[in-house]
Amino acid sequence: MIRNEGNGAESPVEQYLDELTRLLAAGHPRHLRYLLSETEAHLHDDVDAAIAAGAGRADAEAQAVARIGAPEALAHAELDRQRPPLREIVRRAVASGVLLAAIGAVAIGISGVIAGVIRAIGGAGAVADAGRSPLSATDCARWLAIYPGAGSCRAAATADWAAEATYYRIAVGVLGVLAVAVIAGLRRRGRLSIGLLPRIVVDSIAAAAFTGAAAWTLVLGIDALAVSSGRGWGQWLSATPVALAGAVVFAMRAVQDLRAGSGEPIRARG
Amino acid sequence: MKVDRVKGHLDLVLLSIIDQEPGHGYAVITALRERTNGNLALTEGAVYPALHRLEDLGLLISEWMPVAGRRRRIYRTTPTGRSALRAEMRDWQALVAAVDSVVRPRTSLAASS
Numbered sequence: 001m002i003r004n005e006g007n008g009a010e011s012p013v014e015q016y017l018d019e020l021t022r023l024l025a026a027g028h029p030r031h032l033r034y035l036l037s038e039t040e041a042h043l044h045d046d047v048d049a050a051i052a053a054g055a056g057r058a059d060a061e062a063q064a065v066a067r068i069g070a071p072e073a074l075a076h077a078e079l080d081r082q083r084p085p086l087r088e089i090v091r092r093a094v095a096s097g098v099l100l101a102a103i104g105a106v107a108i109g110i111s112g113v114i115a116g117v118i119r120a121i122g123g124a125g126a127v128a129d130a131g132r133s134p135l136s137a138t139d140c141a142r143w144l145a146i147y148p149g150a151g152s153c154r155a156a157a158t159a160d161w162a163a164e165a166t167y168y169r170i171a172v173g174v175l176g177v178l179a180v181a182v183i184a185g186l187r188r189r190g191r192l193s194i195g196l197l198p199r200i201v202v203d204s205i206a207a208a209a210f211t212g213a214a215a216w217t218l219v220l221g222i223d224a225l226a227v228s229s230g231r232g233w234g235q236w237l238s239a240t241p242v243a244l245a246g247a248v249v250f251a252m253r254a255v256q257d258l259r260a261g262s263g264e265p266i267r268a269r270g
Numbered sequence: 271m272k273v274d275r276v277k278g279h280l281d282l283v284l285l286s287i288i289d290q291e292p293g294h295g296y297a298v299i300t301a302l303r304e305r306t307n308g309n310l311a312l313t314e315g316a317v318y319p320a321l322h323r324l325e326d327l328g329l330l331i332s333e334w335m336p337v338a339g340r341r342r343r344i345y346r347t348t349p350t351g352r353s354a355l356r357a358e359m360r361d362w363q364a365l366v367a368a369v370d371s372v373v374r375p376r377t378s379l380a381a382s383s
Binding site for chain 2: 031034035037038039041042044045046067068069070071073074077078080081
């Protein structure tokens with residue numbers, strides 16, 4: 001029922017509800033609706049009871065608003081209730097970290113595949129650089145045993161490091177894919193009830209991490225290619241496009257989150 | 271009674287009222303007002319976050335129902351809430367008995383002096 005149809009803005013009850021709505025804006029939308037509905041019904045009940053007892057509407061509304069207490073106190077109590085405990089925040093931070101680590105591992109795996117392509121096209125020297133430092137006889141014997149056709153210890157070392165830069169990364173990527181699949185499967189089946197940090201936080205962290213990785217590997221790759229020996233650049237530049245793609249994807253998601261206003265804080269429930 | 275004293279026992283009071291008769295927030299507040307003849311000074315708005323918190327804890331359950339032409343959130347106690355209420359009542363009675371045993375004049379001493 002609409003009260004004070006003539007000028008609702010002057011009604012103490014309407015003013016109270018307007019103020020409460022404004023103060024609760026930071027909270028969960030459903031909790032906001034629930035509390036507003038309850039408060040509105042409460043105030044109108046109280047006004048009706050006072051009018052039935054002989055009070056005028058203006059007095060009845062003023063009394064009802066005074067009895068229910070300051071909107072700031074009510075909003076503060078409600079928002080305080082919605083605030084999650086520290087344990088929940090830590091759980092979500094850990095869960096988000098595990099998910100991001102799994103995604104990072106997948107990216108490392110893709111960079112391993114690209115490193116493998118560079119290695120196949122440009123040779124082991126494009127992916128690894130054995131440098132000029134002395135190599136121990138024991139290591140040389142091991143590398144030459146693995147790569148007998150390498151011709152020299154340094155070439156065998158380069159071949160071994162290039163293989164490691166490729167296959168170890170692919171192995172990490174496979175683990176990442178498995179981890180992502182397990183997490184997604186458990187969440188879909190409702191067996192993993194741990195929530196994540198707000199999407200905009202996760203996306204922003206991922207975008208920053210991938211941007212940093214892209215810049216870092218690009219600088220090292222250019223250094224290896226143009227400044228240093230001109231060898232081993234592939235181990236860095238194989239990761240740059242993957243990190244750059246990750247940065248773009250997560251940055252776009254973060255922008256979408258911002259535009260959609262989905263940077264919803266962690267809730268105690270709901 | 272001062273507001274902060276009431277706040278310390280608000281859960282017990284709310285669980286007790288709702289356990290005896292499920293109802294919406296205003297009905298709970300009215301029952302509280304009537305049963306205490308208004309002697310429990312309480313900011314009425316404080317009741318709603320308290321009800322929501324008890325629901326978060328699984329001690330109350332609520333559902334929206336139309337009552338007298340308005341949409342109301344009706345609260346009732348859960349089995350867990352009833353157990354919690356019994357425990358709270360035991361604690362309260364123990365506290366009352368303990369305080370009472372200290373503050374009540376000891377008749378035997380009073381008579382002998």
